[in-house]
Structure formats: C-alpha cells, structure tokens
Amino acid sequence: MRQRVAVIDFETNGITPGRDCRATEIGVAMVEDGRVVDRFQSLMNAGVWVPPMIERLTGISNAMLQAAPSAGEVMAEAARFVGDTPLAAHNASFDRKFWDHELALLGLARRQSFACTLLLSRRLLPQAPDHKLGTLTRWAKLPDTGRAHRALADAEMAANLLTLLGDTLAGQYRLPDIDHALLCKLQTVTAAKVKPYLLGLREKTTERV
Structure with a gap:
C-alpha cells in the first residue's frame, strides 16, 4: 500500500478516558509505500496517577510523567504532525477514544477514519495463533521495534x-488499488464474507481495466 497512513498508539x-483516566504516552509511525518514513513520540503529563500494575506493564512511572510536557502541548503537536493523514491503530476502538478525548480537550475534532489492524488481521490472517499485536509480530517474523507497551514501539x-x-491483499487477491478507504470498508465485512467480497471487488476492477 503506497498511501501515507499515520499509525498511532497510546499508553x-x-x-x-475521563477526568482521572488519560493518555500518558503517544507514538505515531508514519508509514508510506511499505515502510516507516517518520515518527513522533512523547510522554504526556495529564496530572493523573499511574497505578503500580500499569507502571509495571509499561515502564512509565509517575515520576517520569511529572517531568513530561503537558498533555495539551503534546496533543497539539501530535495533531499538527498527523494533520489530515488517514489513521490506523491495533485495536483502534481503544486508541480512537483517547485520540478523540484528548483532541476534544483542545477544542479539536478528528476528521479522518481509523483502520484497525486487529479487525483486519482477523479477516486476512485467520491462521494466526491469535491476533494480539505481539503474537502477530512474532508469528509473521516482523521486525522487533522495541519494548511492547511503549507507544512508539507498538505504533511501529x-x-x-x-x-x-x-x-x-495484493498477493492473494491481486488488487491494484489498496488504500485506507478499502481497509476501513473491509474491517466491517464479516469474516465469512471477506473472500467473496474481495473476489467481487477484483472482478469489478478487472472489468474497468
């Protein structure tokens, strides 16, 4: 897929999200033509407390957040970095609600849709052991990007x-125009109907050619 997409992850x-539940870190990996071409990452201090269990999971401590820039400052910069670039995330329903919440606190609103690599992997990689991000990365022998549960590593x-x-998609169905809009549509198609849907799409594409 050649189109530029901003893949985001929040810790x-x-x-x-709410008054006492906020983002503590954001990572954005800009992917274009099959590779990561730009990155954004920052801790973000929203004045909330990180429970010990989450600190052990992420390695992000309350002391680290006290020294971090404000959540508003970080999100304003992240929003500028992303602009109108289409968005994606793994388990996008989670990251979408934090993205929307943090933007709303700045008086901003998301304009673009999210593609979800979790939903898409369930439809396109049913043979995987499970569809957790770490499992899929190891199973498919994708590059090791760093510690899991840190925002930029997970975004990459x-x-x-x-x-x-x-x-x-390109290899199995020979679709020439794979873009973000197609991914967003595909993630709404039930798993049982994915193959007929894509074969029908290929037929229509062949007819136009």
Missing part, C-alpha cells in the same frame, strides 16, 4: 503489520 493509566509494530496486511 494510558486506564481503559476509558502496528505499522509493519499494516504493511503485511496490504501485501496479503
């Missing part, structure tokens, strides 16, 4: 997975 201190892992998914 947070909880599951649902998801970016590499996105490239693999695009290559899988």
